[in-house]
Amino acid sequence: MKFLLLYTVILLKSQNLEEASKLYKENKYQESLNIYIAALKKEKLNPYLYYNAANCYYKMGKQEMALAYYIKAFIINPRISYNVSNLKKISKETGNELFSNEIPDLLYKVYYLLSDMEIKLLIHISLISLIISLSIFLLKSKFTKKLFFSSVLCTIIFSSWYLLRKNSIFYMPAITIEEADIFSGPNEKFTILATIPKAKVVTLLNKGEEFSQIGIPQQNIKGWIKNSYIFNIKEEEFKYEDSNRK
Amino acid sequence: MNLIGKIFILLITLVEYINCQVVVTAWVDKKIVPINESFTLTISVSGENISNVKPDIPNFTDFNIYQSGKSSNISIINGQINTTIEFSYTLIPKRTGKFVIPKIGIFTGKEKYFTKEIEIEVTSPSISQTQPHTKTKTQQNRNQNLSREELIFAKATVDKKTAYIGEQITLSIKFYTALPVASNPQYYPPNYSNLLSEELPPIRTGTEIINGIRYYFAETKVALFGIMAGKAKISSAKIVAPIQEDTVFDPFDPNFIQKFFSQMARTQDITLETKPIEIEILDLPPPPKDFSGGVGNFFITAKIDNSTPHAGDPINITVEISGKGNVKQINPPQINHPSLKIYDILSSETNSKNNDIIGGTKKFTYIATPLNEGSIIIDGIKFTFFNIDTKNYETITTHPIKINALKGKIGKSFDFDTTKLKSEIITKGEDINYIYEKIPSSTFYTLIKKIANISFTIQIIIIFFLILGISIKTKINSLKNLPFKKYEKAYSNFERKINESIKQNIEKKLSTIYEAIYDYFSDKLNENISHLSFGKIKNIIKEKNPSISTDSLNELEEIINKIELLNFTKTQVSDLEVKSLLEKLKTIIKKIDKEMKK
Incomplete structure (x- = not known):
């Protein structure tokens, strides 16, 4: 049934x-x-x-x-x-x-071979196998060399990869849905640092109630923007309604 | 390659040549010009990709030349963009005679093109505007009483002393003379700081009476525009005028004839300078977000070449902004519509200098495509400028534009790039990849996310069981080695019991001591010896630990016997006696313990 x-x-x-x-x-x-x-x-x-x-x-x-x-x-x-x-x-x-033209395409393919979620899962699997090998050693007094070292190696590789990916623009991306001003603090009384055009991808650093802190690494700009002007892409509850919200 | 192939390539090359050809022409509005009048020279350039061309004007020795305007026009026929740019110049002759305007070169970035030579005949001045060569007798008499500075001078004036950035300031430089001038004077324009200049030809000439003196004057005007807020300066303009030396002839003089003719050649150069002028340039008020850069007074119109196109077909939306002001600096207004894709914006402009006011028309042609079938209404296109008359920002809007897009033709795309050879593969357009019609399930991604989320819990569970396992293992191990543990801890247990006995009364004290000795040996020998006599215990000790000396055992037996004896005579036992006994007992047990470990 x-x-x-x-x-x-x-x-x-x-x-x-x-x-x-x-x-x-x-x-x-x-x-x-x-x-x-x-x-x-x-x-x-x-x-x-x-x-x-x-x-x-x-x-x-x-x-x-x-x-x-x-x-x-x-x-x-x-x-x-x-x-x-x-x-x-x-x-x-x-x-x-x-995607920078200066970086070879192959390097991008390797860097973005797995998603953040997949890398996270691999880190957990490596950690579990490391704990298992330690358990075997402590309980049975038997050192499983291959399992131990491969787990350590995998944990290091995947953790480093994950840390590297934290610098990627796709780690915490947001997008401007309108042309907006970037302030030096979380309200409109602060100095306007820059005006950012529509459809610009930025990195979301901190999310506040009314203003969020964002960064544009290429231009070395960091500031606060009104939440109604940005669309948080990685948000768990992705806003499916279109850009008409403001 | 066969002959047909060669002819084919030749034809293609010829067609391409014709398509890419640039046409340059030049003409004048009149070929016979009186010396006191000006004429217009127009140079026209038409072709593709000529937006940045500029005529290379040579030095004219026989004419003063001023640029008087530039206009451009764009036409799109079957996707081919053709531009025509016209440059206008005002020319003022310096002397009479027959002259030739030489070939003028125009470089398009690839090739240099030349105009044809033009012949010009400069004749004597027209009667209506003659210079004061001939003077009335009364004026001649009056002029003789005036200084030369009063008879010939130059004056520079501006119509305003303060102006906003981009607002027109009209500078007038006037040359007055009441003396006869031999030929057209040489004019050296002033230098401008913080100002952009635009000539306002033609040069006006005429007569004016000032303080009863009749002057011949020539006036040139320049439109100036402030660049930045602050002070702007106009330096002195210089005019070098060759004047005839004024001599009174005596007709009865024997040399009258010679003097009269030599008078024509006797001239003197006089240099005149205007006073420098300072102007205050004001900053514009804070602009609104959609400010187009326009300063002046404008109006806007919009039209469409095809209001019923097929979806995907190109259409041209033309927006024209006309009026007075800095037309050149105007940016294209925004056209935003989700159903309309703007590919390119072409701009052209026509400048005008009507009534000495700079203005014109800026035309923006938006090449757009309706994305899908249906009615598209573009709301009024907005244009915001700084109105120089009201001194405020003003937003003007066009009428809404209605497009009724018909169903798109399948497989049709449009290309504006016609520069490629026909024999090559021609890219007709670019688009995003098509959608996935069959969408795979997201189970894999959901599973990964779930596992990733619970794997931390799994790790905690494993660690918990690991700790539990280790503690159980330790417990089992300790149970397995109980006799060994007792053996190890025998002496410390003995010492503890002896220390406990110190606080007890004598009766209990002796029995605790006794018990401590027997427990010590039971733990050491892993046997229950409480029912055995010390003699038998001694034998078992000796048997299991041959390293223990007999003296030590004998000494211990002696102490045990003494304890047993004391136990019978409890009342006569002093604390001191028990204390020394305990010290001895501790020493001997310690000794035996050491010997057992050997």
Whole structure:
């Protein structure tokens, strides 16, 4: 009975997504987007749904939202080649340097081979195997050399990789949905340090109630921006409603 | 390569040559000009990619030349962008005669093009505006009473002494003379600091009566624009005028004829300078976010070339901003619509100097494409400028533009780049990758996230069980080695019991001491010896520990016997006696313990 119910849900979902593809093909992007967003509310970790939704936004001319959705898909799975190329294209169009031309493509592929979530999981697995090897040694007085050293090595490698990834723009990204001012403190009475254009990817450093601290490493700018002007991409509760919020 | 192939390549090259050709022409508005009038020279350049061209004007010895305007026009036909730029110059002849305007070069960045030579005939001045060569007798008499500075002078004036950045200031430089001038004077314009200048031709000439004196005057005007807030300066302008020496001829003089003709050649150069002028340039009030950079007074219009295009087809939206002010500095207004993609914005401008006011029209052509089928309404396009008349920022808006986009033609795309050879693969456009029609399930990612989230809990559980296991293991080990532990701790247990006995009364004290000795040997021998006599105990000790000396055992037996004896005579036992006995006992047990370890 349970199996039958699950099968029905899957069937309904695939029918809906087929409808979304059809609408996209007919250039009815808004209608197609509505279906993808409805699906995303149920499957929050599906990079392909984010990718398709981003395409709809792009076709509708909402580049900042398209960029946010491509980045979200990239964070979940950085190996989707279509997503990577679209992300590169739109970042160029919006004046964001997410992928530097000076760094070889292969290096980027290695650096972004796994998602943050996958690296985190590997660190945990390495730690568990390290604890197991220690347990064997303490309880059975038997030193499992191979298991111990490989676990230590893996823990070091994955932890370093994770620490390196913390410097990436995709670690805590946010995007400006309007042209906005950056202040030197968390209210409008502070000095305006810079005016930041729409669709600019920034790093979210601290999230406050009304203002958030952001950084733009390329320009060496750090300051506070009103929360209503930025879209937090990595937020657990990703705001599926579009940029009309303010 | 066969002949047909060669002809084909030749044809393609010819077509490309024709397409890329730049046409340069020059003309004048009149070919016969009186010396006291000016004429206009226009140079026209048309072709592709010529937005940055500028004529290379040579030095004219026979004319004074001033740039009087520039206008450009852009036309897009079948995706080919053609630009026409016209440069206008005002030329003022210096002398009479036949002259030639030489070839003028124009460099497009790739090639240099030349205009044709133009012949100009400069004739004697027209009668209406003659110089004061001929004077009435009364004026001649009056002029003789005046100094030369009063008869010939130059004056520079501005229409305002304070102006905002970008606001026009009109400078007028007037040359007055009541003396006959041999030829057109040489004019050296002033230098400007913190000001941009634009000539306002033509030079006006005429007569003016000041204090009863009739002067011939020539006036040149310049439009100036403040660059930065603060002081701006106009230095002195210089005019060098060759005047005829005024001599009275006596017609009865025998040398009258010679004198009269030599008079024409006898001239003297007089240098005149205007006074320097200082102007205060004011900063504009804080601008609104959408300020376009325009300072003046403008109006805006917008039109579309095709209001019913197919989705994906290119359309041209033309926005024209006209009026007086700094037309050149105007930035294109924003057009934002989610259903419309703007590919490029082309700009052209026409400058005007009507009534000595700089202005013109700036035309922005937005090349756009409707993204999908349906009705698109572009709200009024806004343009914000600083109105120089009201001294306030003003926002003007066009009428809304309505586009009814029809269903797109499948597979059609548009290309504005026509520079590539036809034999190459031509990229027709660029777009994002298509969507994933079949979307894989997100189970893998959900699982990874769940495992990553619970793996910390798993680690804690494993560590908990590890600690539990280690403590159980330790307990089991300690249970397994109990006799050994007792053996190890035998002496410390003995010492503890002896110390405890000190606080007890004599009866209990003796029995505790006795018990301590027997427990010590039970732990050391791993046997219960409490029921045995000390003689038998001695044998077992000797058997298990041959290293123990018989003297030590005998000494211990002696102490035990003494304890047993004391136990019988409890009442006569003194504390001192028991104390010395205990000391002896401790010493001997310590000795035996050491011997046992050997």
